[in-house]
Amino acid sequence: MTLEESLKSLNPQQLEAVNYDAGPCLIVAGAGxxxxxxxxxxIAKLIADGYHPARILAVTFTNKAAQEMRERVEALVPGAGKKVWIHTFHSFGVRILRQNAQALGLSRDFAIYDDSDQKKVVSLILEQMGIKDPKKEISQIVSLISRAKDDMVSPETMMQSATASGLDFKIRAAEVYRRYEQKLKEAGALDFGDLLVKTVVLLRDHEDIRNYYQEFFEYILVDEYQDTN
Ligand SMILES: Nc1ncnc2c1ncn2[C@@H]1O[C@H](COP(=O)(O)OP(=O)(O)O)[C@@H](O)[C@H]1O
Ligand SMILES: [Mg+2]
Incomplete structure (x- = not known):
């Protein structure tokens, strides 16, 4: 389908959203x-109107959705699919973090720990802490750490609320979290949660870097916005 054909196939509301260019815009509509x-x-229309493909950012959640978006853009504007920044939130984070690794004290080729790497690290820490039957707690603690990162809760903050609760397991989990962060730091590695958190912190705390990307991106589009936190 060409851009012309795609534009013709849109209903009036869709067309209005495509042509709208006066600031932020939220589209609310059901699935499908x-x-x-x-x-x-x-995206295709923006490129046809003269926006630079490499200065358009489109983010979504899953690799599959990002891939599909790329294919759809490529079909509408051959050659542009590769140039547009089409990413999952995580892969966008990876790209920004690699570009600014130095500002974060990271190596540009930092390792990314997935769920099974996380479990290995937590398992090792529990062993080092002399926990008798660590297997039972590994997954639970990995989830707690991931959730803490989603909420941008530091090990210190987690320890404070754990201490206040007086629950042994919570205190242990907070201690594991502290050691876990230490181990990742030593390994120069980031986990999936870090890819989001560190990107937020980078853009929040470095005005020059934030300004750079605010200037660099001429358009930012977010799919599946209802799933963002
Ligand atoms: N105006 C339209 N006319 C015909 N088909 C459409 C129209 N809008 C969307 N579709 C088709 O409906 C299906 C769902 O569209 P999609 O954009 O994936 O929906 P959503 O992202 O809202 O879940 C796709 O196959 C798409 O090509
Ligand atoms: Mg969709």
Missing amino acids: TGKTKTLTTK
Whole structure:
């Protein structure tokens, strides 16, 4: 489908969203009503209107959705699919973090720990802490750490609330979290949660870097926005 054909196939509301160019815009519509189609057509239209593909950022949640978005854009504007910054939130984080590794005291080729790496680290820490039957707690603690990172809760803050609760398990989990962060730091590695948290912190705390990307991106589009935190 060409851009012309895609534009013609849109309903009036979709077309209005594609042509809108006066600031932030939120599209609210049910599943399967054509939000992603609107978004990809909008990207193609922006490029046709002269926006630079490499200065358009489109983010979504899953690799599959990002891949699909890329294919749809590529079909509408051959050659542009590769240039547009189409990413999952995590892969966007990886790209920004690698570009600014130095500012974070990281190596540009930092390792990324997945769920099984996380479990290995937690397992080792529990062993080092002399926990008798560590297997039972590994997954639970990995989830607690991931949730803490989602909420941008530090090991110190987790320890404070754990101490206040007086619950042994919570205190142990907070201690594991502290050691876990230490181990990742020593290994120069980031876990999936870090990819989001460190990106937020980078942009929040470094005004020059934030300004750079605010200037660099001419357009930012977010699919599946209802799933963001
Ligand atoms: N105006 C339209 N006319 C015809 N088909 C459409 C229209 N809008 C969307 N579709 C089709 O409906 C399906 C769902 O669209 P999609 O953009 O994936 O929806 P959503 O992202 O809202 O879940 C796709 O196959 C898409 O091509
Ligand atoms: Mg969609």
